[in-house]
């Protein structure tokens with residue numbers, strides 16, 4: 001049994017940019033980097049979020065070669081140094097992106113764009129935590145499909161890339177619909193870890209990965225506190241350049 005008191009949770013963190021082009025990615029991209037940035041920012045639970053790639057799989061596979069005995073490996077997450085790291089996946093659909101946390105297997109396939117409802121149904125049937133990232137952002141948000149999306153979602157995101165006004169709209173919308181709104185980092189660099197997260201109030205107890213995802217859903221429903229530092233201009237520029245490249 002694992003137990004974390006009042007965990008700080010970030011459900012949307014890429015930690016670094018895409019593998020290409022090389023000039024953007026001089027930093028190490030391994031589990032130690034993830035753990036160091038989580039420790040520095042005081043994050044206990046995160047979703048290492050793939051971005052049209054296999055970063056979670058690659059990072060975990062490599063780490064297991066070196067420190068297998070220190071890592072508790074479940075199908076949908078690893079527990080190491082008292083930190084929980086979920087498989088996160090940003091799924092780019094025909095109507096905007098969603099983030100699935102705690103899938104046991106990636107559903108990404110190169111050059112395949114999924115239908116939004118198909119991706120939501122997969123997330124639901126596989127008991128993933130479904131997060132709607134930056135719902136009203138013109139680049140990547142589900143926007144007009146928001147009503148359809150929230151029928152499946154566990155939370156919507158207060159994004160560090162959105163203005164105060166847009167995020168206020170997200171909070172108002174979440175209250176109106178009775179759907180939790182959570183802060184995340186949506187980080188593209190380990191340094192950005194900690195700029196958005198929420199704290200679950202109470203004990204986060206679980207015995208395996210499946211139960212941990214269940215607990216995530218419970219803790220956003222039962223009350224948590226959000227924390228955010230909005231992205232600075234450099235971080236927004238990086239986000240825009242990379243979003244453009246991803247197309």
Ligand SMILES: [Zn+2]
Pocket residue numbers: 012014049090133186
């Ligand atoms: Zn993202």
